[in-house]
Amino acid sequence: AQKVTQAQTEISVVEKEDVTLDCVYETRDTTYYLFWYKQPPSGELVFLIRRNSFDEQNEISGRYSWNFQKSTSSFNFTITASQVVDSAVYFCALSEARTGGFKTIFGAGTRLFVKA
Amino acid sequence: NAGVMQNPRHLVRRRGQEARLRCSPMKGHSHVYWYRQLPEEGLKFMVYLQKENIIDESGMPKERFSAEFPKEGPSILRIQQVVRGDSAAYFCASSPPAAGGRGDTQYFGPGTRLTVL
Numbered sequence: 079a080q081k082v083t084q085a086q087t088e089i090s091v092v093e094k095e096d097v098t099l100d101c102v103y104e105t106r107d108t109t110y111y112l113f114w115y116k117q118p119p120s121g122e123l124v125f126l127i128r129r130n131s132f133d134e135q136n137e138i139s140g141r142y143s144w145n146f147q148k149s150t151s152s153f154n155f156t157i158t159a160s161q162v163v164d165s166a167v168y169f170c171a172l173s174e175a176r177t178g179g180f181k182t183i184f185g186a187g188t189r190l191f192v193k194a
Numbered sequence: 195n196a197g198v199m200q201n202p203r204h205l206v207r208r209r210g211q212e213a214r215l216r217c218s219p220m221k222g223h224s225h226v227y228w229y230r231q232l233p234e235e236g237l238k239f240m241v242y243l244q245k246e247n248i249i250d251e252s253g254m255p256k257e258r259f260s261a262e263f264p265k266e267g268p269s270i271l272r273i274q275q276v277v278r279g280d281s282a283a284y285f286c287a288s289s290p291p292a293a294g295g296r297g298d299t300q301y302f303g304p305g306t307r308l309t310v311l
Binding site for chain 1: 229235239240283285287299304
């Protein structure tokens with residue numbers, strides 16, 4: 079069965095601290111995709127990254143980096159030198175191929191507070 | 195290229211009324227997904243549609259909820275006889291046809307926040 083677990087409900091850090099958001103997933107498929115989305119207080123969902131199951135290379139984009147470990151079924155997200163604008167709810171998601179499209183399951187989200 | 199559009203952004207209904215939520219996918223996208231987000235919770239999949247077809251409605255409540263994606267026009271999520279528990283944010287996402295791996299990323303609209311009084 080598909081499942082995405084974000085064990086951290088809330089994290090609070092002080093600006094400039096590094097913070098890692100954990101994501102653990104379960105799937106029986108060999109082909110799947112993992113995502114991170116950001117939901118700022120305004121409510122919209124902002125796409126951050128997609129990673130497919132065959133690409134375990136870690137990725138860095140500015141202050142954001144992602145660590146994909148198939149051996150532990152984890153796809154963790156690190157924000158370096160956090161800023162107040164990073165305060166948001168972050169969702170990890172798993173997508174598996176279905177007939178003609180993809181079905182996506184979201185984790186419960188981690189609420190990040192970055193204090194000045 | 196305009197993103198996914200949803201309207202209205204906010205909708206207030208009294209118990210027993212009908213709510214109609216609209217979603218216009220990104221240009222070139224043939225797949226539409228609807229999700230519901232209850233307060234302080236993550237997104238829950240409701241239904242996945244292609245033009246004129248419902249592909250997967252396993253997340254949709256059996257009663258009062260329906261969805262369509264006609265050949266012309268936006269996708270519609272309809273909730274009949276709304277109850278207070280329907281108050282939530284409803285997000286629509288779209289993706290291009292699943293070819294060459296491009297169909298896997300879903301792009302989300304801004305959501306419709308439904309309040310049932």
